[in-house]
Amino acid sequence: MNDGSMRDASVVVARDQNSLIAILSADFPTHGSEYLFLPGGRRENGETPLDCARRELREEAGVTAERWSPLGSHAITLSSTARVHLFEARGLTLGLQELTSTEQDFKLTWWPMHDALKAVREGRFLLPAGPLALLLAENHPTRG
Numbered sequence: 001m002n003d004g005s006m007r008d009a010s011v012v013v014a015r016d017q018n019s020l021i022a023i024l025s026a027d028f029p030t031h032g033s034e035y036l037f038l039p040g041g042r043r044e045n046g047e048t049p050l051d052c053a054r055r056e057l058r059e060e061a062g063v064t065a066e067r068w069s070p071l072g073s074h075a076i077t078l079s080s081t082a083r084v085h086l087f088e089a090r091g092l093t094l095g096l097q098e099l100t101s102t103e104q105d106f107k108l109t110w111w112p113m114h115d116a117l118k119a120v121r122e123g124r125f126l127l128p129a130g131p132l133a134l135l136l137a138e139n140h141p142t143r144g
Contacts, residue, residue: 006082010053011040011129013071013137014063014089020110021134022061022092023119027105028126035126036119038133039063040084049073049085057089059098061108066091071136074129086133088140113138 014022027034039060043052050068057063071086099106111119117138120131 006076006080007042008049008052008083008085009040009042009076009129010049010056010085010087011038011127011133012053012057012087012089013038013133014057014061014065014092015113015137016092016110019113021113021116021137022057022063023109023111023116024060025107025109026103031126036116036124036130037126038130040129050087053085053087053089058095059100060103060106062095062097063089064093064095065089066093069140071133071140074132084129086129086136088133088137 022039023036024039025034025036039057040053041056043049047055053068057065067090069088071088073083073085076082076084097106097108113134116134119125120134125131
């Protein structure tokens with residue numbers, strides 16, 4: 001039951017100096033509403049999970065980070081060997097988003113962790129990896 005087309009992915013909890021979290025939002029008409037998600041996406045050929053996380057954070061949020069902490073990896077689906085790798089990023093530098101044509105409506109906002117977790121409880125996140133990463137980051141030792 002392995003879906004060979006699935007590739008590993010990385011998702012990032014980017015936390016600024018005030019502990020605000022980078023949250024993206026976009027309208028997903030096929031899912032009926034605007035949803036929230038964390039920066040992340042599928043690995044490209046030759047990328048490590050961390051390389052993917054760095055690229056996705058830079059492209060989707062316009063952010064680079066000095067410090068990275070792995071938060072674990074988890075199966076994407078039961079029918080695939082692909083995994084989603086979760087990271088926390090700190091020591092952020094803000095820049096311009098590098099959005100593709102399919103990402104042009106991605107909006108970046110910065111949220112306190114308690115508000116992000118409230119949005120998780122309300123079902124406002126589109127993909128399960130974002131809520132999982134937030135929960136793991138909330139319990140991760142803060143390194144500033």
